[in-house]
Amino acid sequence: MKDKIIIITAEKKMEQKLEPLIRELGDRAVVTFSSGEKAAEYISSKAGQIDLIILGSFYEAGVFSYQFAEKIKSKYQLPIIFLNNNTRSFDSKPEFKAADLILSLPENELEQKIFKHNLKEFLNNHQIKKHCQLNQYSLDSLSAHIAVLDENGVICYTNKAWEDFARENALTPAESGLGINYLELLKNADEAENAADILAGIKKVMAQESDLFSFEYPCHSPENERWFKLRVTPYKGEGPFSAVVAHENITERKKAEKELEVLNQEYESIFNNVQTSIFLLNVDNDQKITYQSLNSIEENLTGIKSESIKGKTPVEAFGKEIGSEIENKYRSCLVKKESIEYQEKIDLPGGLKYWHTNLSPIIVDGKIEKIVGTSLDITESIEKEKKLEAIFKASQNISFIITEATDDKKESFIREFSPGAENIFGYSREEVIDTPVSKLHCKSEIRQFPNMHTLIEDNKSWSDEVTLIRKNGEKFTAMFTVYPLSDYQDEKLLTLGVAIDISERKKVEEELKKSKKLYQGLIESQNDLIVRVDSENRFIYVNDAYCELFGKTREELIGSKFTPLVHEDDLESTLKAMKALNKAPYRAHMEQRAMTVDGWRWISWEDNAILNEMGEITEIQGVGRDITHLKETEQALKESQRKLEQLISQTTAVIYSYQVVDGKHEITYLNENVENILGFKAEDFIGREEFHLSCVHPEDREILKEKIAKVTIKDASVDEYRFKDKEGNYHWLYDQQKVISREGGVIKVIGSWLDYTAEHNKHKAKIDKLLYTDVLTGLNNRKCFEEKNTINKLNQKNNLPLSIIKADINGLKLINDSYGDDLGDQFLIKAARILESATPEKTLIARWGGDEFLAVLPQTDKTEAQKIMNKIRDKMDHSYIEKTPVSMGLGKATKFELDQSIEAVLKEADDLMYQNKLLEKRSEKSKIVESIINALAAKSDETKEHAVRMSRNARKLGRRLGLDHSELDKLSLLAKLHDIGKTTISEEILSKPGKLDKKEWEIMKNHPRVGFKIANASSEFSVIAEDILSHHERWDGSGYPRGLKGEEIPYLARIISIIDAYDVMTNERPYTEAINRIEALAEIKRCAGSQFDPEIAEEFIAMLSGE
Missing domain, CATH: 1.10.3210.10 (Hypothetical protein af1432)
Structure with missing residues (x-):
């Protein structure tokens, strides 16, 4: 149903001019009346749908228009605009107090534009006022800085927190106030990158492309570090609004997270160095409790020096009021004879702080002789809990619920449910309106909520942490605040409930609790060796780990010297290292062998000196760790290095290493043989790429360049090239290299140069044979074809037509499975001999891999190749091993033109070979099986x-x-x-x-x-x-x-x-x-x-x- 604008005028001219102008303003219905009486009847029936009454001058039944306006205004509270041709005279009459605005009827185009602007602005302001009345209670009660934007991004409404923030940070209305275009403000922000992201996110929400945009950002002032979370959601109510912008101060949450991170780092330090805030109490025979010492961390935290309270009781140290409270806690530990922990607030020289204290008694023969205390400053944590409004903003959810209490005081019913509440609880507004509010409460905890009648009667708000339940049954913790909206005498008893999901804060608190528990656990259970000795090196304290490693009881060790346990070869260095404890920073590190239950073990020690008020060492505290395994590993590495250096020294080859970075190579190592063979020193090559290349024969330099270039994709390579020595003579080098790592853009390579100049011609053929010959059959291997480019060398015009025959032994796997690999090898050898005997002398034959063979026949056409293949088959028909036939699948192909791809010819021969194998597979395998059966019978x-x-x-x-x-x-x-x-x-x-x-x-x-x-x-x-x-x-x-x-x-x-x-x-x-x-x-x-x-x-x- 459209909202309506009512025009009441007796002047036809005013009606004709006014109605078209108003219809241009937007999607509203315009209803015109010339009679006040008829208008009054209509307003009575449609008051809830009327946006505005525009009233001209009239007189009807003894009633003037201004009198009519006063009655309408008092009864329906509707906005009224008076129109007249003479604004000043009209405005000067006091009886027109019911007017919200007085306008002149426009006569020309300029006046029409001014009229429409004034009227549109009035309507928008009225809509804002209308739709913000309900939100005022909830938005002003929240500490988030909230603004409502219209469809153009103009700020139409801000809550109290927004205005307070602007005032505290000296922001002018032009920077943050009503009527400012928030989107334009972001375009000109200092943090351009963040502002651009925020601007894009807000636009998506305004365009209804997203239901939520959030962004965390720093906003530090000169005095303080501050963090905020921006949260933008669509405006789901009525009115000319598009989005709600909320800036939540999450500084405390950030601090809590940072504290947690710092605390975790502290735990690691504690574990390795047993560094924590510790104080030690003496308990004498009369159960008098006095301070013995504080460690340096405790001193820094409390602002108290150990010397100033040593030997004093808590009352003597801190006065009767504070000291008595502290001593009562200590005596509670004394009476219970067990560890206790508690929190306390104490004003010490270090300041007024909250402490989490843990006391652990040291019991000897049933009597407490000392109490070890650890203190944790939890001031910031406690203060964070007190600042509940700041912390619960980190929960990222804002919601309000309006409820009405029934007369019988048994139940309250939901009358309004905000979009924020929909997000938190998972219900839509339609699902919960007029239903009991108890459906949102956890049944086991309804008793947490106050009586709504009592709140309204006392006109007091109520706030507490409660457990609520979502639509899906999930329970969550919320900060729930209730405000009375009615007086007790009102017809409807309404309350406003604001729920803030604080689950995230609770998680942070839980992590802090776990961290504190871990903190305590690290103190009470250490795997490292912990000892204290006096100035004469006698044990004062040893922990369980030390006793277990050395196989002695605490009683056996206390009072004895540690030096007899140290290996005689390490005693002098140990005592020398301990002299460092006599000067700042009073710490020492040493490694020594000690006699344990497992024999001699290497122990690493970190020692700290404990000084008295005179600066004299009274105790030495040591934290040790068994490093025998590390020492053994070091020794093994040294031995391995020694053997490697010995091996390198015995070889006649030049051993080298280099690395490739961004395509350039740099030699990093050459052994001394480079001088024996080439006359150069190792440093002549180190880091000198151009010099290295200049020593290679000009005709062979591409070999080296390609070798280096291929380390990115090839793990190993072998090459031969000529290399110039210092006298200018060339040597033939046999260069083998292998990539050992590819990390961080750096490729590391090791290799060797073997000088075989004198034997080059004599042994080249022998080396080729070893490298490129199949050991089993004596044929060329595939490496020969691929690395020596054999096929391409034959791929010459004078060798055309060039035919290729591919062969594959049938059933070799079956033969290997049935008779073993030795008999399978005999089949491979026999197949090689068949191919050799059936092909011309000029044929190049190779074992191609596994059970495959390749025959390349120069100057052989298709017909001749077919004859050769028939000859191979004929020889197979008469070849048996252990009464099992030797059979091969065959395929051939012929190359006639020089530009014809040799790879395509190879593939054609391969395809035809496999086609032939498929056709003969069944019969050939059956023959092999029959021969196996016969062989079994013959056995x-x-x-x-x-x-x-x-x-x-x-x-x-x-x-x-x-x-x-x-x-x-x-x-x-x-x-x-x-x-x-x-x-x-x-x-x-x-x-x-x-x-x-x-x-x-x-x-x-x-x-x-x-x-x-x-x-x-x-x-x-x-x-x-x-x-x-x-x-x-x-x-x-x-x-x-x-x-x-x-x-x-x-x-x-x-x-x-x-x-x-x-x-x-x-x-x-x-x-x-x-x-x-x-x-x-x-x-x-x-x-x-x-x-x-x-x-x-x-x-x-x-x-x-x-x-």
Whole structure:
């Protein structure tokens, strides 16, 4: 429903001029009346929707317009503007006191512009006043600096905190006041970068692209360090506003965080140096408590010197009023005979401070002799807690709730729910309006809240920390403040509740508590060795860690000297180091060996002298740590360095190191051999890149430059080049290098120069052979092709057409798995000889890697290449090793044009080779498997006969168990092949007459896995691969190789295990004699349910018993 502007005038001219001008001002309905009586009826029914009444002069039924205005004003409190052609005379009459504004009716264009401006400004101010009335209670009660912006960024409203801040910081209205464009203000701010970010964030909120923008920033004054948090949210109420800007002072939170960071650093220092605020109290036989000493930290904190209170009671030291309070705390520890802690506020020379004190009694033979106290200055923490308004602003949430109390005093109901409250509680305004406010309270803690009737009656506010609950059920801590909005006699009993989420502050406080607890724990439990000795080096105190390391009780050590425990070679240096304790800063560091329960151990000590008022050393406090491991590591490094230097000194090569930074190299080390070989000194090269390059032969310099350039991507390289010595003669250097690190943009390299000038020509071919020849086959290796650029050298016009044949041995993995790698190597050698014998003499052949070979045939076209490939196949057909055929997949490709890519030709040959392997894969693998079966049969006649008997009994039992035809076939095949994995086992083990030893038994137990691999290699046998793998599993799970149990074991494997066991028992073996059928069946019956499937075992016994 649009807000309305009412025009009441009896003058037609005024109506005609006025109505169009008002309609230009915005989205408002304009209603015009010529009669005051009709206007009054309309206003009565629509008062809540009316924004403004514009009143011309009229007289009706004995009532003047000004009298009409007074009645409307007193009854409805609506804004009224009077119009007349003569403003001055109109304004001079006292009866027009009901007018909020008096305007003249515009006659020309200039007057129209002035009229519209004045009217628009009046309407905006009225809207601001209207919509800020409700917020005034909550916004002025908050310490955040809050401003409300209109759609153009102009400040329309500020709260009291904003105005106070402006006044305290001497800001003029033009810098922060109402009517100022806040966005323009940010554009001209000093901190340009921060201001730009803030400006962009505010604009996003104003454009409704974001629901929240927040930004933390420093705003330091000359006197104080200050931090603020900017929080911008959309204005969700009615009126011409776009955003609410809040600046929260988070200085205290920042200080708390900084304090926490500093405190954590202090803990680390405490742990390593046992430095804390400590005071020591004496308790005599009459239980008189006196001060013995304060450490330097305690002195600094309290402003009290140890000498000034030594031997004094608290009353003597601080006077009766303060001293009595302090002594009562000490006596509480004395009576309880246990550690106590407390907080106290004391005015000491160091100032009025709050302290957290911990007292720990030292009990000897049941009597307290001393009390150790630690003090923590918590003044800032306590003061932060007192400044609650500053801290809870760090919670980042502002909200208010207006509630109405019922007459029965049992419940209050929510009547207004701000956007800030929506953010904190998670409810929308619509969800909570007119519902009990108790839904926001934690049920177990409702008793925290005051009686609203009492607050209103006493006209007092109330504030406390409470536990509230969000829509999602999450509990949180809030600072809740309640203000009465009504008098007790009012019809409605309203209160304003302001809730501030202080969960973040609570987290900081919890961290501080944990830190204090950690602080205390570090004092009470130290892993370092802590001792105190007197001026004669006798122990006064040792901690538990020291006693444990040296295997002595505290009683044994106290009063004895520490020097007998120190190694005789370290005693003199220890005593010498301790002399440093006689002068400022009265500290000393030493490392010594000491005799512990574990023998001689290295101990590092940090000692501090404790002086009396005369400046004399009364005690020495030491904190020690076992560094034996570090010493051993240092010694190992020294020994390693010594051996390395010895090794380098014995070599004839020049050992060097250099580093590369930003593409430039710098030699950092050369051993003395550089002078023996080249005549130069090491320093001639150190850091001299240009000189190093100038010594390389001009034709070889690119080799060195490329070698250095490639260290960014290549870890190692080997190169040869000529290098000039000091006399101008060139040497052939064999340069090997390796990258040892790439860190922080610095690449570090080590290497060696080997001078082989005299043997260069003689040994070059030999070195090439070692580097570029495959040791197994004697062929060139892939390194030869790639590093020596062999193929590209052949890629010449006079060698075209150039053909390439790729070859790959079929089933080499299967052969290696079945027979072992030695037999696999024989296949590789045989394949190499076949390629050599089938290709022309000019062919370049290489072992390309693994089971692949490459043959490059210069001046060979497609037809000739096909003939050569046919010749290779013919030789393969007549080649066997251990009765297993030697087979290779082959592919060829031919290059006819010089610009044709050699890489593309290689790929074509490779693709055709793999296509050929796929076509022949099944038949070739089947041939290999058949040869394996034959090899197994040839190893032992018994194995062959065993398979025949097994097959016969398997089919018979399978039919009895109801297996179908295909399952019977698989069972029969399994009977023949279940032991195929034994082909890799030597005949000596298979035929050994005695018991197998542990190693032989492990070899035997592996045959199911080998059999599984062999069977899987052939599609014909892969159907029983799983059964082969499982035929030695046992029903109770104790079998091998996988320990399967019960029905986890494949069904056919369970059948074959019974048949296999029966056949082994009833036929003589090299390692055991045969038993008769009845004994064998009895054994199977006995093992049913443990080794065998009980149901299959029962059927097998019945079958052989003729049932």
